[in-house]
Amino acid sequence: xxxxxxxxxxITMDWTPHRMLARLDGDKELAVQLAAIFIxxxxxxxxxxxxxxxxxxxxxxxxxxxxxxxxVSNFIDGGPTATAFELETMGRNGxxxxxxxxxxxxxxxxxxxTACLRxxxxxxxxxxxxx
Numbered sequence: 001x002x003x004x005x006x007x008x009x010x011i012t013m014d015w016t017p018h019r020m021l022a023r024l025d026g027d028k029e030l031a032v033q034l035a036a037i038f039i040x041x042x043x044x045x046x047x048x049x050x051x052x053x054x055x056x057x058x059x060x061x062x063x064x065x066x067x068x069x070x071x072v073s074n075f076i077d078g079g080p081t082a083t084a085f086e087l088e089t090m091g092r093n094g095x096x097x098x099x100x101x102x103x104x105x106x107x108x109x110x111x112x113x114t115a116c117l118r119x120x121x122x123x124x125x126x127x128x129x130x131x
Contacts, residue, residue, distance in 0.1 A: 058091045072110070
């Protein structure tokens with residue numbers, strides 16, 4: 001992940017398998033299943049959000065960001081969950097000026113989170129256990 005912007009490094013530091021499993025009541029099988037679903041679905045969810053931002057549709061930005069926030073929140077509190085919430089709030093308030101930059105940040109954070117989730121799937125515990 002060396003090619004990621006520096007702020008995405010905090011995703012790998014904030015995300016740990018233990019924290020994720022705590023969010024899911026320790027259910028490792030559920031965590032693996034949710035990770036697989038998220039990895040499969042997030043590109044479509046991001047595309048929906050990207051289209052809403054491009055179209056300048058505040059209500060669709062709100063709805064798409066809310067859906068993405070819900071999916072990401074299975075895995076992490078901050079990072080992409082917080083950024084998706086920012087986008088949801090921008091849509092709710094009809095303030096779309098900063099949405100392209102915020103969407104770029106969200107995409108980078110999701111790439112970093114997805115790398116962690118793929119590592120978790122591959123190893124069963126992830127490489128950030130000590131964080």
